[in-house]
Amino acid sequence: MKSSGFSFTQPKIPGINSVDKMPFDDFYNMGLDKVPLPSFPPKSLREIIALVDNNQSDKISILEWLDIVENHQQWQCLTEDEQYDACRAVWQAICVDLTLGDIAFF
Numbered sequence: 001m002k003s004s005g006f007s008f009t010q011p012k013i014p015g016i017n018s019v020d021k022m023p024f025d026d027f028y029n030m031g032l033d034k035v036p037l038p039s040f041p042p043k044s045l046r047e048i049i050a051l052v053d054n055n056q057s058d059k060i061s062i063l064e065w066l067d068i069v070e071n072h073q074q075w076q077c078l079t080e081d082e083q084y085d086a087c088r089a090v091w092q093a094i095c096v097d098l099t100l101g102d103i104a105f106f
Contacts, residue, residue, distance in 0.1 A: 052089040
């Protein structure tokens, strides 16, 4: 293709069968053992603070993080000092958990 003196090559279009075949077991076990499942009922803000303080933030699921960040009722039940402590715990976890950090800074 030529356009205004520049030449471009035609891009290669992938074929229908260009996707690598993968056994179901490999696909199913792909990283799922590292992702914590949410608990029911979800962990409260105070429970999450305690887990972060005990260096166990890997036991908190992304859905539980989203719940405490968006649930203003849990924050309103805390005293001002507890709110500061909760903010510290959330930011500490954001710095440690890559997925949580990606969501927070998106």
